[in-house]
Amino acid sequence: MELRHLRYFAVLAEELHFTHAAERLHIEQPPLSRAIKELEEELGVLLFDRNRRGTVLTAAGATFLQDVRRLFATLEQARENAKAVGSGLRGSLRIAVSDGAIDPRLSAVLARCRAEEPEIEVRLSEVPLAEQIRGLRSGDFTAGFAHTADVGEGIVAEPIWRDPLVLAVPALHELLAHKEVPLHELGSHPIILCDPHVCEGYCRELARLLRPLEDEPNVVEHVSSLDMMLTLVSAGFGVGFTTEARIATCQRPNVVIRPLAMDSAMITTYLLRPDSDSLPAPLERFIVRLRTHFGG
Structure with a gap:
């Protein structure tokens, strides 16, 4: 399975139009059609339903799209991590904030992280709760903050x-x-x-x-x-x-x-993180700082 085929599939899934997708990819339509056909043959399922009304994702295609997007998100994160290490950084914290849970105390913790570990890249994103939860499960976010503990399985919510x-x-x-x-x-x-x-x-x-x-x-x-x-x-x-x-x-x-x-x-305010026995070292140290200075 080639990454090129997956990229073609993802663009077509967004456009749902072969001509428009080919234009976005800067290729002709026949190579795009061949790539999608080869991908469907390799998977053994139809990813798109083509009819007179246009092109739509099948149920298998919609499921496959979610996994492909997670794959590309992981690859993008791998690229960013490699660039960070290459520029002298030794890891990253990708923190999502939802529900307006911006707080001066969070600023204090982040400032201490930067002062004590300048080699760790810290990135903050303000996103809706549902997006934060998806990102924590897919690995797009390392941790997050929100005003609810009702976050489903696979995520720990610590007050x-x-x-x-x-x-x-x-x-x-x-x-x-x-x-x-x-x-x-x-x-x-x-x-x-x-x-x-x-x-x-x-x-x-x-x-x-x-x-x-x-x-x-x-x-x-x-x-x-x-x-x-x-x-x-x-x-x-x-x-x-x-x-x-x-x-x-x-x-x-x-x-x-x-x-x-x-x-x-x-x-x-809850700290949200993936439910795992093995956490990245920068996240473990971040949690220790929170518990030491603001926990309880």
């Missing part, structure tokens, strides 16, 4: 730090009569929440905390960032939720922060 959930309230709002806002007082007040597609794990945890409410929360807007939520709160569109740690780095005029009157109003 690293916990932060009180707080309410962002417009100035002069009636809820400011409470030094600690009882959950039931939210009532029908307009609420601005994070987009569940952007912060999936965080939204799951928030939904769990809001479950005791008798009525469904009056959600008037979903936003993709803390900045947008605070902008809308400052303008009086509603109230929003965040954590003490995050609001400390993003103060806004006309926004007042109030704690919630419930002991369980906490958001946990």
Whole structure:
């Protein structure tokens, strides 16, 4: 099985059009057709269904595409690792962050990693939770951070730090009569929440905390960032939720922060990593730093 055939297959699977795929690959269409036929004969399955309506992946083709993409991701990582070693580096940490789990404490750990092991390349990516989980399973990411432990099999979720959930309230709002806002007082007040597609794990945890409410929360807007939520709160569109740690780095005029009157109003940040008895040495040292300085 040649890598050339796999590359042709992956491009055709994206284009689902032989002429367009050939143009992307800078080859003629007949060599592309021959390569796909040879690949199908070697595998003993049809990868594409060709009919008058066009070209579509078969079920076998769709499954094969997932594995081919993982293969190319591994090859790309191997290439990057070789380049890193060639330039004097001795390994890498590829860390994914989801659910808005960016935190000053994470910055401190990363800074210490760079100071103590400058030969280790550290790369940070902000991705949706589902993409982080896929990347941890495929090897695209070494570790990750998220606000949920509900990540399925094959991944370990270790709690690293916990932060009180707080309410962002417009100035002069009636809820400011409470030094600690009882959950039931939210009532029908307009609420601005994070987009569940952007912060999936965080939204799951928030939904769990809001479950005791008798009525469904009056959600008037979903936003993709803390900045947008605070902008809308400052303008009086509603109230929003965040954590003490995050609001400390993003103060806004006309926004007042109030704690919630419930002991369980906490958001946990989890370190996610592959469930393996043998972890890369840079990851093991990274985990030790987290546990030493911020664990528990």
